[in-house]
Amino acid sequence: MSEPPRDAPGGREPVPMVGPLEGIAGSPGIVVAVALVLEQGKGSVPRRTILSSEKEAELGRFRDAVEEAQFQIGEVHGRVADALPEEHLKILEAYQSMLGDPNLAQAVHDEVVVKGRNAEWAVEVALQGILRQFDALDDPYLRERRHDVEFVGERLMRALVTAQPVVVPPKAGFPTPRPIRRATPPLGVIVQAPTVVVARDLSPADTAAMVRDPIVGFVTEVGTRTSHTSIMARALEIPAVVGVTGIRGHVRTGDLIVVDGLRGQVWVRPSPDVIARARARGERFASRTQVLRSRHREPATLSCGTRISLLANVELPAEAILALEHGAEGIGLYRTEFLYIDRKELPTEDEQYELFRNIVQLAAPRPVTLRTFDLGNDKLATKVPVPDEANPALGTRAVRLALREPELFSVQLRAMARAAAHGDVRVMIPMVSNLEEIRAVRKLLDRALADLVAQGKPHRKPALGVMIEVPSAAICADLFAREADFFSLGTNDLVQYALAADRGSHELARLASSFDPSILRLIRMTAKAATDADIPVSVCGAMASDPLAAVLLVGMGVRSLSMEAAAIVEIKEALRRFSLEECEGLAAECRALATAAEVEMALAESVAPRLSDLLGGEDLTIPPPFVRA
Numbered sequence: 001m002s003e004p005p006r007d008a009p010g011g012r013e014p015v016p017m018v019g020p021l022e023g024i025a026g027s028p029g030i031v032v033a034v035a036l037v038l039e040q041g042k043g044s045v046p047r048r049t050i051l052s053s054e055k056e057a058e059l060g061r062f063r064d065a066v067e068e069a070q071f072q073i074g075e076v077h078g079r080v081a082d083a084l085p086e087e088h089l090k091i092l093e094a095y096q097s098m099l100g101d102p103n104l105a106q107a108v109h110d111e112v113v114v115k116g117r118n119a120e121w122a123v124e125v126a127l128q129g130i131l132r133q134f135d136a137l138d139d140p141y142l143r144e145r146r147h148d149v150e151f152v153g154e155r156l157m158r159a160l161v162t163a164q165p166v167v168v169p170p171k172a173g174f175p176t177p178r179p180i181r182r183a184t185p186p187l188g189v190i191v192q193a194p195t196v197v198v199a200r201d202l203s204p205a206d207t208a209a210m211v212r213d214p215i216v217g218f219v220t221e222v223g224t225r226t227s228h229t230s231i232m233a234r235a236l237e238i239p240a241v242v243g244v245t246g247i248r249g250h251v252r253t254g255d256l257i258v259v260d261g262l263r264g265q266v267w268v269r270p271s272p273d274v275i276a277r278a279r280a281r282g283e284r285f286a287s288r289t290q291v292l293r294s295r296h297r298e299p300a301t302l303s304c305g306t307r308i309s310l311l312a313n314v315e316l317p318a319e320a321i322l323a324l325e326h327g328a329e330g331i332g333l334y335r336t337e338f339l340y341i342d343r344k345e346l347p348t349e350d351e352q353y354e355l356f357r358n359i360v361q362l363a364a365p366r367p368v369t370l371r372t373f374d375l376g377n378d379k380l381a382t383k384v385p386v387p388d389e390a391n392p393a394l395g396t397r398a399v400r401l402a403l404r405e406p407e408l409f410s411v412q413l414r415a416m417a418r419a420a421a422h423g424d425v426r427v428m429i430p431m432v433s434n435l436e437e438i439r440a441v442r443k444l445l446d447r448a449l450a451d452l453v454a455q456g457k458p459h460r461k462p463a464l465g466v467m468i469e470v471p472s473a474a475i476c477a478d479l480f481a482r483e484a485d486f487f488s489l490g491t492n493d494l495v496q497y498a499l500a501a502d503r504g505s506h507e508l509a510r511l512a513s514s515f516d517p518s519i520l521r522l523i524r525m526t527a528k529a530a531t532d533a534d535i536p537v538s539v540c541g542a543m544a545s546d547p548l549a550a551v552l553l554v555g556m557g558v559r560s561l562s563m564e565a566a567a568i569v570e571i572k573e574a575l576r577r578f579s580l581e582e583c584e585g586l587a588a589e590c591r592a593l594a595t596a597a598e599v600e601m602a603l604a605e606s607v608a609p610r611l612s613d614l615l616g617g618e619d620l621t622i623p624p625p626f627v628r629a
C-alpha cells in the first residue's frame with residue numbers, strides 16, 4: 001500500500017484533500033469522523049501520545065488487561081486440566097507468570113510515563129523489546145519460545161481491545177444477547193473517538209464485532225450493496241461506502257474522513273467547505289429520517305388502500321427490538337447462521353430455543369421467520385466443517401451443508417419447533433435448488449417433531465417455506481409451490497446466481513443489477529406460481545429496501561417485503577404514493593424492456609420524481625443510476 005505524502009520537507013504543509021472517491025452506497029447516512037485504517041488479516045495498533053493527566057488511567061488499563069488475560073488463561077487451564085498432560089499445563093502456568101513479569105510491567109510503565117504513549121502502543125513496544133532479546137539467543141530451543149511471548153502478547157492486546165462496551169443494548173425484559181462480538185476482536189484495535197473503519201474488506205463476523213460505540217462508519221475497497229458488510233452496516237444503521245478502489249492508498253489512521261453512504265462517496269482530509277456541506281446534509285438526512293420514524297405506527301398501504309406487509313430482516317437477536325420499534329409487522333428473515341459464527345462451541349438446542357422463544361414472544365402475535373443456518377461460502381463457523389472447494393459460493397452452503405450434517409441441523413430444527421409453541425413461527429430453508437432438498441428437510445423436521453413428542457417437550461409444527469434465490473428454484477416455482485408452505489425471494493443471491501456475477505464484486509456491480517430483465521422474469525414467475533398455488537410470497541433481499549424496486553415488486557404481485565429495520569419507514573412512505581394500478585402499469589412497462597439500464601431509466605422517469613425527497617431531496621439526491629445492485 002503506498003502511503004500518501006505527509007509532511008513536506010522542512011515544514012508541515014497540510015496534506016491536500018482527496019475526493020470525492022467514488023464507491024457504492026452500502027448503507028445510508030453521512031458522517032464526518034476520524035479514520036482507522038486496518039491492515040488486512042492483522043490488527044493494527046493505534047498509537048496515541050497521551051496527556052500527563054491520562055497516564056494513570058492508561059497504566060490502570062494495562063493492569064486490568066493483565067488481570068483479564070491471566071483470568072482467561074486460568075479459565076482455559078481449569079477446563080483442560082483433566083485432559084492435558086502435566087507439561088502442557090505448565091506452559092499455561094508459565095504464560096500466566098509471563099503476564100505478571102515485573103520486567104514487562106516496568107517496560108510498559110516507562111513507555112507510558114516517560115514517553116507518554118497509550119497502553120496499546122506501550123505494550124507493543126515492550127513486547128518487541130522482549131522478542132528482540134529472544135531473537136538474540138543462541139539456544140534454538142529458547143529462540144523457539146518467542147512464540148509463547150507472541151501468544152501472551154496477543155492475549156494481552158485482546159484484553160485491552162475487548163474492554164470496550166457493546167452498543168446494541170438489551171432492553172428491559174429482553175434477554176442479554178450472547179456476547180458474540182466480544183469474543184473475538186477481529187480488528188485488534190481499540191478506538192476511543194468516533195471512528196470510520198477503513199479496510200480492504202470486512203467479513204460478516206468482523207462487521208458484527210464492530211457494534212462498538214465509537215465506530216460510526218465503514219469504508220471498504222471491495223463489496224457491493226448486497227455484500228454482507230453492507231447488509232450488516234444497514235442493520236446497525238451505520239453509514240457505509242463499499243467498493244472504493246484504492247482507498248487505503250489515500251488515507252491514514254487519524255485523517256479526517258467524510259463518508260457519504262447516500263451517494264457512495266468518500267472525502268479524505270476534507271476542506272472546511274466539504275465538512276460544512278457534509279454536516280448539513282447529514283443533519284437534513286437525520287431530520288428527514290426522524291420525521292418518517294415518527295409515523296412508524298401508520299400501516300403500510302398503497303394510495304388505493306391495498307395493504308402491503310413490511311417486515312424486518314434481523315442478523316443479531318437484539319435487533320428484533322429495534323425492528324419492532326421501526327414498525328415492522330414481524331420478522332421476515334432471521335439469519336440464524338450468526339449464532340454459529342465466531343463461537344468456540346456450537347449453540348445448543350436449549351440455547352437456540354431460548355433465543356428464538358424470546359424473539360417470538362417479543363414479536364407476538366406477529367410472525368417470525370427463522371431461516372435455518374446459511375453457513376458456508378463467506379459465512380464460516382469454526383465448529384461446522386465445510387469441505388475445501390474451489391468455488392465456495394457454488395459449493396456446500398446453506399441447505400446443502402445442513403443435509404450433510406443432519407444431526408447438527410436437527411438440533412436447530414428442534415429448537416425452532418419448540419419456539420413455535422410460543423407464537424407464529426415459520427421455518428425457511430436457504431438456497432434450495434431442487435425439490436428433493438425440501439423433501440429431505442421436511443423429513444428431518446418430522447423426525448425432530450417426533451423426537452420432541454418422545455421427549456415430552458412442548459412444541460408446534462411450524463410452516464416450512466423456501467427461499468427462492470437460485471434460478472432453478474424460480475424456474476420450478478410451480479413445482480415447489482406444491483410442497484412449500486411459502487416462498488421468500490432472496491434477490492441478493494438470485495441476482496448473483498442468475499447473472500453468474502459474484503455478489504461481493506464491485507467490478508461486476510453494474511452487471512449484477514436487480515433490474516436485469518432476467519431477474520424481473522424470475523421474480524414474476526415466482527410470484528405467479530405462489531399466487532396460483534395460494535401460498536404467500538415475499539421478498540427479503542436488498543431489493544425490498546429500495547424505494548423504486550419496492551414499487552416495482554408490488555406491481556409484480558408481491559405483497560410482503562422484508563428489509564433492514566431502518567428502511568421500513570421509508571418504504572412505507574414510498575408505497576403510500578402509488579396505487580396498485582400504477583404499480584402494475586409500471587411493472588408491465590418494465591417487463592417489456594430489454595436491458596437493466598432501460599428499466600432503471602423507466603423508473604427514473606416515472607417513479608423517482610415522486611420520491612425525490614425520499615431519494616434524498618434536492619441536495620441529498622442519489623445520482624443516476626438511482627439504484628445499484
Ligand code: PEP
Nearest residue numbers: 469490491492493540541
Ligand atoms: C438473499 O440472498 O437475498 C438473502 C436475503 O439472503 P442472504 O443475503 O443472507 O444471502
Ligand code: MG
Nearest residue numbers: 469490492493
Ligand atoms: Mg441468500
